[in-house]
Amino acid sequence: MAMHAADPVVGLLLNPGSVAIVGASEDLGKFGGRALHLLLRHGFRGQVYPVNPNRAELFGLPAYPSISAIGNAPDVALLAIPRRFLRDAILECAQAGVRAAIIITSQFAETGEQGARDERELVAIASAAGMRLLGPNCLGLFSPANGVVLTTSPALDIDQLRAGSIGLTSQSGALMATIFDRANDLGLAFSHCVSVGNQADLEAGDIVEYLIADPATRVICSYVEGFARPERIVALAEAAQAAGKPWLMVKAGRTAAGERAAHSHTASLAGSYAVLEAVARDSGIVLLDDPDAMVLAAGAMARFDCQSIHRVAIITTSGGGGAIAADRLSDAGIPLAQFAPQTAAALDPLYMPGQASNPVDLGGRREGEAVSIAAATLDAIAADPQVDLLLCAMSTAPAIPQTTADLADAAARSGKPFLFFMWPGSVADGGRARLLERNAPFADRLDDCVRALRAWSDWSRWRERGPAPAEPRPTGIDSAQAAALLAAAPTGPLAEAETKALLAAYGVPVNPGHLAATPEAAVAAAEQFGYPVVLKLATPNLVHKSDAGAVLLGLADAAAVRAGWAQIATNVAAYRPGTTVEQVLVQRMETGDLELIIGGRVDPQFGPVVLVGAGGVLVELLADVQLARAPLGPQAASVLLQRLRSYPLLTGLRGRPALDSAAVADTISRVSWLIWEQRERLLELDVNPLLVRTSGVVAVDARGVAAPPNPPLPRGDGGARA
Structure with a gap:
């Protein structure tokens, strides 16, 4: 399937010139109140039209009783109103010429067939007027790249919305906000984040298509419960690869329990996860099973311009931590780099005999404190051509903030990709602060690091192999x-x-066979093939014939064939009462x-x-x-x-x-x-x-x-x- 240009309405949603908030309020306990508050808090530069028939003014802005009362058609309307009012509001938006509507309201297709019919009616109303819908049952979107916040999530009630280069689509609005909140604490930043909810009209593929072409986005992340248009996935993946943009995905519904939960959440059919794995592997999508690892991988890849990684060097403040990290990387199929002779020669003056191999424990130094040799150690290792990525595994140790800073500065100078694993609790907060100051990627769990590096390594291999x-x-x-x-x-x-x-x-x-309707016909077929032969019950309605005793092997003569016919009849009658032998298939053994x-x-x-x-x-x-x-x-x-x-x-x-x-x-x-x-x-x-x-x-x-x-x-x- 050929790719076409991204739908311009997605760009309009992410960077509108004017927005109406239907159901606006000053009450931050209400969806409409939070939506208006967050849009204004983050300095939206366009026109804002609060719609509330009971208020003349909201947050110092004139309020309007209806969309039609505004006069000029807003580019985008966000609807955060009770379900019973939604149909009329969509109709009014369509008649007023609104280009796109974001429907926060839920209780549609995810609740059953009546909800699905009501949802289809909303789409039909919008489509007739050329208006597009995002949702329903979504949490809106926000675009740090454009300074636009059209969501009701309290996770966005922060002082600064930093722009980055990770684009995120999510069927779950709450999970989108959770991913953002956790990533923000790690210093990871996004270009655009969009929750698509039930995907009644615009679907995740439309957003991914936009992100592929978007110059502000370097890596694409998706949380998926079900695909609205699965036939687009391969073409989108190929387009992402052609653009040099990794596409990372977490897919719910890997298990029967997960599939049921996904369907009840957004009325999505999860489909076969094994088939998706095959599609992803063949088309370059990287599947993960954890959103935290997905965003960590995306942030690290974006930070280092998606350089390829294969071999890792571990620098640690703990021999035990280094050993565990090495084991986990090995389990994930990520090899440790074998240091070149010149690297060993550079490390030998710093370390006791036998202590300068990968992983390198700063505690194995000849003298001084770890902080005194951290930068020199990393300089030597980063210069090794066998090392693609530096994993700094920090445990409790003296001078953690300064050691962390020295390692991060040396890693940044090297130009090599790096990632920090901050194992301790609050004792390492000073080190975390130094990493945040330096925009250095880190995680608090080794598991997140390993999963992220596995994803990065998988994508690197796929890119080098190519389609x-x-x-x-x-x-x-x-x-x-x-x-x-x-x-x-x-x-x-x-x-x-x-x-x-x-x-x-x-x-x-295939091995030749002959259908026989009587024991004597079976004997005749067997003698034509030559002994030994196989006898099978001939029916398409019994899948596991061996379990039923309906397959007999190695029958050596005519007597064995006749006895075998009778044995199959006895076996299948016991296995499934009422089953009779009408035909058997005689085959050469x-x-x-x-x-x-x-x-x-x-x-x-x-x-x-x-x-x-x-x-x-x-x-x-x-x-x-x-x-x-x-x-x-x-x-x-x-x-x-x-x-x-x-x-x-x-x-x-x-x-x-x-x-x-x-x-x-x-x-x-x-x-x-x-x-x-x-x-x-x-x-x-x-x-x-x-x-x-x-x-x-x-x-x-x-x-x-x-x-x-x-x-x-x-x-x-x-x-x-x-």
């Missing part, structure tokens, strides 16, 4: 045959034979060295995705799977395969022969093209297991789900990737 090149569609695919098979298939679960026919049409090796699962499905938000993982009957227990957007070429499929924890089993672990990983990658690619090209009818597809050998693979079990003809399914944006 993957396109790969051609595999040869030997008969998409017309697959389409014809699906056209004839019933809606719902597909039988194994039907699913395997689809796989074969896309060039996936296949062997392999490893079982994998390969599958695909059409995600409701992001379209077709493909999956690979450790397979067999323990697939759910092992939970070793990777997803990617479909379609993929073999090279991209190989990269996906290598992300599995179990991938070493393919490479010849402990003297075993290497397995045919190229054939696995080819199968992943073909399945991805199948789910992509047949997405209108094929909702799901699983191959489990795919048997992998030293040469070749074979799909020995498969299932699928067909959609009704012509369903309204997401199409995704396509494009094979490596």
Whole structure:
């Protein structure tokens, strides 16, 4: 999907020439009172029109009984009024020519279907007049870059609103304000912050689109509960990367409990977090699970102009603190720098033998106090070309304020990115004050530092790797045959034979099978294949056939086949009373060295995705799977395969022969093209297991789900990737 220019109304919302506060008051206990107070407190330079039919004047400004009484149409109206008055107020704004309205009022789609209908009516009224809506159920916005505060949050009741270069979108208004408040205490500053609430009209993607083009914004942060237009995400991510702007995101709904909470909060469907992870990984969005770490990462990245980081040097006032920090970084996949010989030579005169390695403990000095060698230590380490970032882990020690200041000054002189971890409580407040004076990024929790550095490192790797090149569609695919098979298939679960026919049409090796309606027909099929054989109950309505005893392996002769038929009938009747054996599938017995699962499905938000993982009957227990957007070429499929924890089993672990990983990658690619090209009818597809050998693979079990003809399914944006 191609990007287009940002909606100009977003720029108008963030920098209006005139604002009406509907429901204005001088009572700071009311939403309208706080909105008017905060707008005036932070020196808004445009026209302000308080609207309150019961007052002639508010905060020294003339008050108006209605929007229409103002005479001139304000650019923006903020509505902080009871729900019962909102429809008429929106209608009046639309008739007066207001360009955009911010709806603080809640109790709409998040409360159920009636609220959703009322919300749609508001949008229809506004749309008919060319007016855009932000919200409802939002907390407004504020733009430090433009000196505009259009929110009701008390977090903005501060003396100074400092402008920075972090742009923030949030579905939760209270969380937006909380993020701002905590970040402000750490010296981190924003360009613009927008809460989008229910996203009835303007949605988070519109704000992100603006932030990508906004020269005041260097890093973009988003708190997301659900995507109003998920089909835009990839194009927005690509545009952010093209602009050199990291996009960091915290997504609620990773768990079932979180998904329920997100839906009840802003009527948002959380969607599959695993699919979002795949989309984010492939498009350069950095996912985090904590807002504090997200904003810390954004502030540090913006402070150092988004330099790439890979290897870290730790300087600490505590050997124990340095060891813990090293462990946590290692757990996060962030390597410590190995000092070059010249660095060791520069540190040796300052430290006792064996004390000048990474992490460097200032307590291991030869003489004096830590403060006396702090700057010289950092100078030497920062000069090392293997060091990308300096992590200063401060614990309780003498002269913390001065030591902190000396380290920060030396780090700033070096030009290298740095981050401080201020572990102590109030005893380190003097050090924190020195860091705030120097605009030096810091956090009070090691966990925040590690998460932030992991995000920064992930983004650095993605930027250097860049978007993957396109790969051609595999040869030997008969998409017309697959389409014809699906056209004839019933809606719902597909039988194994039907699913395997689809796989074969896309060039996936499958083991031959024959449907038999009687025990004697099963014997005849077995003798045609040659013993041993496999017997399976032929039904699309039993997903886990092994659990039901409906799969029998290694049947060696005709007697075993006849007995197997009877055994399956007994087993399934006990597992699901009333189930009868109408047909069995007789298959040649296949062997392999490893079982994998390969599958695909059409995600409701992001379209077709493909999956690979450790397979067999323990697939759910092992939970070793990777997803990617479909379609993929073999090279991209190989990269996906290598992300599995179990991938070493393919490479010849402990003297075993290497397995045919190229054939696995080819199968992943073909399945991805199948789910992509047949997405209108094929909702799901699983191959489990795919048997992998030293040469070749074979799909020995498969299932699928067909959609009704012509369903309204997401199409995704396509494009094979490596």
